[in-house]
């Protein structure tokens with residue numbers, strides 16, 4: 403009786419249903435993009451989207467479970483574009499915990515389960531297919547792709563003083579491989595091996611770096627296939643250059659992907675209201691300009707409603723919160739900051755989140771200040787602050803409402819941003 407039979411599953415053909423767990427919950431601390439790594443944009447698409455796009459054409463993979471960053475719904479929202487075949491589940495504090503979250507919701511019908519890193523977003527469909535093909539063999543219950551290593555690899559240990567590392571051993575390079583994903587497993591085997599980790603602490607799970615090692619520790623044999631240079635793991639900022647080249651060569655050799663690569667812009671709105679101050683000495687700042695003939699707008703900051711509305715529109719377009727999120731109590735350096743410095747920082751944060759700014763348009767409603775003569779000046783100041791065109795227009799409200807009575811100003815802003823590769 404084979405191990406496979408013991409686990410109670412019987413392979414019938416290569417056309418067995420398979421689930422794929424795409425682990426995409428990591429924070430990407432080594433990449434340092436300021437957003438979860440799977441959301442980082444390369445050539446107009448997030449890493450998670452690149453990964454899913456390469457898998458969708460494989461009919462044998464009947465469901466793709468994307469394990470998303472816990473407490474962050476943005477990636478799950480982005481995955482809705484793929485329909486029912488792609489489902490999402492929040493991940494855990496470690497990669498292993500995230501795989502377990504995926505396993506908990508994977509279909510019990512699946513004969514095989516592939517586990518794949520979103521960080522290896524450019525692993526070609528051909529690699530997934532070779533893993534699935536290997537699993538179709540009755541004797542193979544676990545299979546991974548791996549590359550030969552080109553460096554000499556040594557095992558280290560602390561020296562007697564504990565201050566330095568010394569070589570413990572240098573294994574023969576010909577016996578070493580650099581392990582990749584997708585890693586493929588008989589579903590029952592993977593579930594049983596992971597069940598052994600039920601009592602592990604978070605710290606213990608953190609030490610588990612892949613699923614093949616879990617399955618091997620459980621006693622199963624793991625087959626090793628030749629890996630793919632395209633399955634590189636985006637880990638450090640330097641890896642994004644290589645990722646950009648892989649995305650470009652995929653587009654060049656795949657006309658349908660070229661059509662799909664249309665970059666969709668995103669818009670956001672923002673509104674801000676400030677009352678005219680009771681203090682006749684209060685300076686009026688609006689749209690980045692000082693209006694010496696007017697009484698200023700009240701507020702903790704300079705009261706620049708135009709700049710504040712523009713910030714919220716930018717944040718909303720990029721889906722990264724609002725003024726309170728970014729200039730709240732945890733950033734005291736921005737307490738009371740000028741409108742121009744806030745909008746400049748908002749633009750920096752939007753770019754850090756993987757977007758370029760198309761333009762920002764703001765209209766304010768108020769009796770004062772008289773704006774038309776200084777419109778070009780305001781546009782120039784605000785455009786320079788964000789590095790993209792800003793246009794501001796003004797209107798009165800025909801004497802109606804608080805704006806018409808000269809008691810306050812309302813600003814309405816719209817921003818357009820579009821994803822770019824880092």
Ligand SMILES: Nc1ccn([C@@H]2O[C@H](COP(=O)(O)OP(=O)(O)OP(=O)(O)O)[C@@H](O)[C@H]2O)c(=O)n1
Nearest residue numbers: 425426427428429430431432495496500520521
């Ligand atoms: N808690 C975690 C940690 C990692 N991963 C996923 O596991 C894969 C490999 O992890 P890694 O490259 O280390 O990603 P991060 O943990 O995001 O990176 P870092 O260690 O630099 O923070 C990635 O696709 C990552 O999203 C996950 O789903 N859940």
Ligand SMILES: C[C@](O)(CO)[C@H](O)COP(=O)(O)O
Nearest residue numbers: 497519581582583611612635
């Ligand atoms: C699973 C993996 O990609 C195989 O090489 C790797 O172990 C993941 O490591 P990471 O530290 O979570 O990036």
